Amino acid sequence: MRHRTLGGIRVSAIGLGAMPLSIEGRPDRARALATVHAALDAGVTLLDTADSYHLPGAEPGHNERLVAHALATHGGDTSRVLVATKGGRGRPGGGAADWTVNGDPRHLKAAAEASLRRLGVEAIGLYQLHKPDPAIPFEESVGALRDLLDEGKIRLAGLSNTDTDQIRRAHAILGDRLVSVQNRYSPAVGDSEPELRLAAGLGLAFLPWSPLGGISRSSLDGPAEEPSDSLGAFHELAPELGVSPQQLCLAWLLSRSPAVIPIPGASRPRSIRDSAAATDLRLTGSQLARLNESVRHHRPRQRPA
Numbered sequence: 170m171r172h173r174t175l176g177g178i179r180v181s182a183i184g185l186g187a188m189p190l191s192i193e194g195r196p197d198r199a200r201a202l203a204t205v206h207a208a209l210d211a212g213v214t215l216l217d218t219a220d221s222y223h224l225p226g227a228e229p230g231h232n233e234r235l236v237a238h239a240l241a242t243h244g245g246d247t248s249r250v251l252v253a254t255k256g257g258r259g260r261p262g263g264g265a266a267d268w269t270v271n272g273d274p275r276h277l278k279a280a281a282e283a284s285l286r287r288l289g290v291e292a293i294g295l296y297q298l299h300k301p302d303p304a305i306p307f308e309e310s311v312g313a314l315r316d317l318l319d320e321g322k323i324r325l326a327g328l329s330n331t332d333t334d335q336i337r338r339a340h341a342i343l344g345d346r347l348v349s350v351q352n353r354y355s356p357a358v359g360d361s362e363p364e365l366r367l368a369a370g371l372g373l374a375f376l377p378w379s380p381l382g383g384i385s386r387s388s389l390d391g392p393a394e395e396p397s398d399s400l401g402a403f404h405e406l407a408p409e410l411g412v413s414p415q416q417l418c419l420a421w422l423l424s425r426s427p428a429v430i431p432i433p434g435a436s437r438p439r440s441i442r443d444s445a446a447a448t449d450l451r452l453t454g455s456q457l458a459r460l461n462e463s464v465r466h467h468r469p470r471q472r473p474a
Contacts, residue, residue: 170212176348184215205239207438211445226262256280272302274313297327357383402463419447
């Protein structure tokens with residue numbers, strides 16, 4: 170397993186997005202725990218969760234509790250595993266698409282306290298604002314992260330679903346305690362290219378969520394978001410290299426920037442083992458050019474930074 174740096178911490182270059190283990194279509198508990206254990210056995214040391222990863226209307230924190238239990242029952246040394254969680258979203262019920270946003274500082278602080286208890290740690294390794302709340306001044310939400318850092322309840326802070334302006338504003342408040350940006354980014358979805366470039370320039374890790382978009386379906390994909398035929402280069406090159414298209418996709422993402430740490434979701438052990446192996450795949454210049462050309466033709470015109 171190759172490694173990259175997140176806030177001065179050495180983590181695996183591929184993380185595990187644990188969301189599929191707790192939302193609609195989730196596996197049974199035994200397979201969910203086996204999936205996390207397989208990730209750890211493969212050398213994955215970054216686990217991504219959130220308080221809102223649960224079924225609609227259910228009690229928050231299912232995924233955090235699952236991750237904590239998986240770590241406690243693994244049997245190996247998990248002291249170097251970085252658990253990243255998020256606050257600021259909810260799933261009160263009403264359907265799979267019913268995701269709310271709450272960036273009120275009081276809510277974020279209470280949510281972080283609850284996550285702290287569920288994870289069973291003295292301080293959360295990485296706590297991320299899940300999504301900016303348009304009803305709350307952004308600086309107030311980021312201020313809650315600053316307060317949590319000052320109080321020692323979280324060690325590092327990150328952002329999710331933010332634009333370049335918000336990243337700059339958060340960086341002005343948090344300085345080098347802001348360590349990551351987690352946005353949707355994949356061969357099919359490149360809207361966050363400006364955020365990736367900015368994150369790399371500021372020394373922040375960039376954690377693509379739904380990184381296999383266009384190659385395979387994610388937990389959040391709707392009926393209209395099937396894998397794309399126009400990204401066929403990934404499916405053509407993969408058998409030539411003796412790997413899966415998903416593994417090839419992750420290797421391509423790693424080539425985009427040293428700041429990139431993909432967090433593919435998984436709901437079975439073999440999936441995360443395959444994803445983790447992407448760090449061993451070295452792509453030649455001609456192979457990358459072939460994939461980049463496929464991506465360029467698929468994506469719509471990118472917005473400027």
